[in-house]
Amino acid sequence: MKHDLFHIIHIIHLPPIDIPTNTNTGTQLAMLMRELIPHICHEISTMTSPKPTILITDLFGSLVMPIAEKFNMSKLVFFTSNAWNVALTLHTPTLDEVVEGEYTDQKECIQIPGCNPISPCDLFTPLLDRNDRLYHEYLQICEQIRKVDGIFVNTFHELEAKTIVALRSGKISKVPVYPIGPLIREAKKQSCEDENRDYVIDWLDKQEEESVIYVSLGSGYTMSHEQVKDMALGLELSGKKFVWSLTPPSTKAGDDHYLMAGENAESNGIAISQASVSSFPDEFYKIRSKGLVVMDWAPQLEILKHSSTGGFLSHCGWNSILECVSCGVPIVAWPLFADQMMNAEIIAKEIGIGVRLNVTQSANVVGSEEIAKTICKIMDKEDIEGCAMRKRVKELKHIAEKAWSQDGPSFCEMTNAFVRISQTLRHIGCD
DSSP states (O other): HHHHHHTTOOOOOOOOOOOOOOSSSHHHHHHHHHHHHHHHHHHHHHTTTOOOOOEOOOOGGGTTTHHHTTTTTTTEEEESSOOOHHHHOOOOOOOOOOOOGGGOSSSSBBOOOOOOOOOOOOOGGSSSSTTSSHHHHHHHHHHTTTTTTTEESSOOTTSSHHHHHHHTTTTOOOOOOOEEEOOOOOOOOOOOTOOOHHHHHHHHHTTTTTTEEEEETTTOOOOHHHHHHHHHHHHHHHEEEEEEEOOOBBHHHHHHHHGTTTTGGEEEEEEEEGGGOTSOOOHHTTGGEEEEEEEEEOHHHHHHHSSSSEEEOOOOHHHHHHHHHHOOEEEEEESTTTTTTHHHHHHISSSSSSEOOBBTTTBBBBBBBHHHHHHHHOOTTHHHHHHHHHHHHHHHHHHHHHHTSSSOOOHHHHHHHHHHHHHHHHHHHHH
């Protein structure tokens, strides 16, 4: 099936676009999409057989939606984040009209009809400064998404039942929303060059069941020297064995490599003993014998699937959360930027499969004792709350497995979406 699919996929390479680098990642993405509009229009205008009838974009790609109107195409958006973020996106133009001042200065939580309220400090990054260009770019994105024909979102009903019901109530928006998750990448197939992958998996094979904590704050984030120090101390205090994926620290933490994550594939998967570690704090060296440290990249999905893995200390990117759910692994949440604070709230408060660390907002720092305590909570068999989390995430694992089975809920959502779109296209004579 997969081999046949590649024969019907036509990939078009658009020209590189020069955009200013002295602004944030979100603004750069918005500028890039806007500059690409004439190039995308040209490519679509040259297509004759078959003529495209549907345009599907992601969040920032929705800025090119006027193209769909020009070519009489149906408009769909695919949210790689959660349904709560979809609700916030659809409701933001209303918030822009009714909320005075900065959202972060509000004394009360941000209200969305039918959804859990959002703490102002947990809002999606573009909403944190209404004077920044990124906010105005995001507001335009929200306006475009409110006019689309449908929204695909990478979640499933049992994961965010309350929010999905709210999205379909008509009180937030009339746009149809289709939960089609969990969509995650398959584990990388083993090849003769996967020595580093083998090194990690072979080490896990020697550990006891659910005894290892996997630590990764994402390939696009660089930890500060202080963060690495506290993490090392926290891992030592927890007494748990670990697999820790990280890059050498800097004097200041940040997401400067967010768009370039994974580009330096030649350095991926290098064990710490094979790389330069001169920039690591002393505390880091003390714990190396108690776990495994991997530079830059680790086979995350394979680690989470392994029976020795009992928890994941994560930045709470939505894809990582879905991988945890699909593997039945509870989460220690250390959210950093973008939608990760909202994601952390979902897993801790709504779904009940993890614990959110108490993070010092000004510096994104967590104390070592807090790290150790939280790791033990989700992994210790004697902890009642931890046991409930482990039970719940394993229940969701089985539900997730059925979501994309024949006649499973996500399979049916996708089918119903395209049936509805096909009916619309026939109605306007574009079939």
